[in-house]
Amino acid sequence: LALQGFKNTHHMPGQESNPGAFLPKRRSVLVTGAVLLCLLLATFFVSMGWSPGLQDWSWTPIADWGEAWVWRGPRLLAAILAGVCLGLAGSLIQRMTGNVMASPELLGISGGAALVMVLIVLTGTEIGRAGQLGAATLGAAAALGLLILLARRHRFAGNQLLLGGLALYVFMDSGLRLVMASGGTVAAKLLNWMYGATWLISETEALSLLGLTLVICLGLFVAIRPLTLLALGDTSASSLGLPVTRARLGLLVLAAILTAAATVVIGPLSFVGLIAPHLARVLGQQTVGRQMIISALAGGLLLALADYLSRIVIFPSQLPAGLLAALVGGIYFLWGLSRHGRA
Template structure:
């Protein structure tokens, strides 16, 4: 891998410099030859920093997996890299002097916050792989939403920061490498010193403690060093995703068994992988007429396949978060569906009236009488109607998915279906294809359908079980993440427009689109009457469901298709990133709706209410500016997810 990476990165120079001159470029140059100067100050430091960073991230990933006993753990999947970028963003806005002193401090603080949340939420659940990955993914979503909020509000100050955050190894001198290598070497040496206590963790917590290991202290120190390593890299070159996951997985697949073998081979493989990914990014930039393709994009592209390879190593999945291994000891009191639906319906009507009537003007807040609603409808009506309908669709889809997977913490967004629609939109924007609004909606539908088909292929051999569906959805999210990084690197108005849609900008919706969404959701709701029985039986387990005459695989496939269509219908209108599909079914359950039909009705109304409120607030909170409604919903939904996961941990 090293040989291929070095040959690939050196090949564009063979026509200008001899192999010996190219090798000499690492320590000297010929001042009278431009190619020699360029190789010494640009190519050689870029190769060196790629090898250095890849080695550090590979080592950090191997230690993370050893500490948590989790083959899917890495600084990326635990949210450390997103937390590091969040720390730098906050420091840029509110404490720029801190960055002048040291950019590492802000990145380390953000990384510690992210991994601290993951550890706190999953400690009581034994760090089960699926739980840890879900918690890390949602924290990544949440911190990404905060980053986007800052970008949309303060874009004139943060635009270049987010271009950097896409992950670029471009160098123009040796200073960054010379500044970074002592830090990586010192942190790597400290991680190696922990090898003996880390080896004891393989025996289990009880056995390791009996042999004198202070398990909690070892875990805290090791994770702190992992955060230091990852945040130091993020603060220098941006988010270079999934190297810390890919290298340890490949090391295991190639036969590394002992901890020493895993650490050594993960470090070497990390260097080779990152150099190959960076070379691919350089080639792609050349093919794209010189427009920058960040290294973060090409490294993210390897994350999806690596996660799928790693799934073969997952053994300790335990139960899913929200899915008890024994019958529940407490069932909420059932309440009248009519009363719950009436209350939510009244609130929805009140929000509709408020949104149409009470809004800020240029000088003060104004009340629009009913007689003038016709004029106001053009500006407020379609977006409000689309928000309500999208909330209804996501509420129904979330209920289907949670019932189907017996996982109260699942949501349509995590399945990656909305990510498929987003990825197609990214491609259309970057290629400059002008299809018009109808063409964009059609393309997004094709993307969501393609993601659904891929998800079905991934989960079919597991009979569409919950763990495989959610982890397959994580793999699909990785590809969307790669596209997002490419957009962030492009910068400009194109990136801003796409990001507005990604986070649910309802102001893009026309009246025709809102009406079309209404017709589609009504048609899909008609099919929900046929799935009440399968949704009631599936949570009893595959064996019981089969004995009652239910075709488990076929039922899950039909349910998945319905959920995907509902999610895609909402996504193509308001964007992919929202947690309404998680919150609405929970609200229905809290309101005492335990049976399938009752929960579907109340969850649909609750979803519509949530997005109607989000749309009104997004239009008025920072008037005359606006925030995407989906962004507000994602922030609230992320907090709700983390709170719900912590409750399951305590129980």
């Protein structure tokens, strides 16, 4: 029972390493979760109903939401679910590695999916959207397999895991940049997906992501105890009966599936999986289960806002939601470094 209250005392960027440097006041997860959920529902309601038109801004009556859903619903639902997946993946990775600057991108999973998409475009193969998603899933799985091979000799320890993932990420990102530097029609086909454009999402893809997310969330209950014990150190965790190597491998697979699920549908988004766990800590959620709940809601809210803003900021044109989310993330971290650095 004592382990259930074990707190995450990792620090914000720019903080000293002493225990009292940054430890937000603990808040009720029910109150915090309810506030975030209300904000998420409000964002969904406004995104579906209030939007600009050819003449002026107008409100879409709820009775007409069936027609509006075709254009606004799938992309919004997919953005929320991708944010939930990345928020959960970020919490898993940061807890598992003990590094608050770790993020799903550092696993190389999103890079693996993106690289396969690039190869498909380069070969000129016409396999349709469903085929692209399936191929990207295989690419994400291949990246996960390489990461497991790189990290297994070190029992999937945090630093070695991140270094292996970073090596994969840099390698795959270099390949992507070479393709993008060539310009032309190849680069144009890739830009929308790589920048996190949500307007490509179909209703089938959004509902498939919903089903997968629900299944994975049910399995995350099993991850709470291993994550809590791993924070005590390998020796202590082993003495308490936790098979450290197998636990880390299982958590890695869960994080990779969550990252891949978001990546193949929306693209290699940045920052969301890094920001959401930090926001959960700032909102006073220190224990594993509470942090995961708030991280999921914060990630979903962040991408829901990004999707709505991407649709209205330069209407009738659109911006990629992934770029807006990365912009918000960069501003947040600059603010965090400034504010906590003065403290």
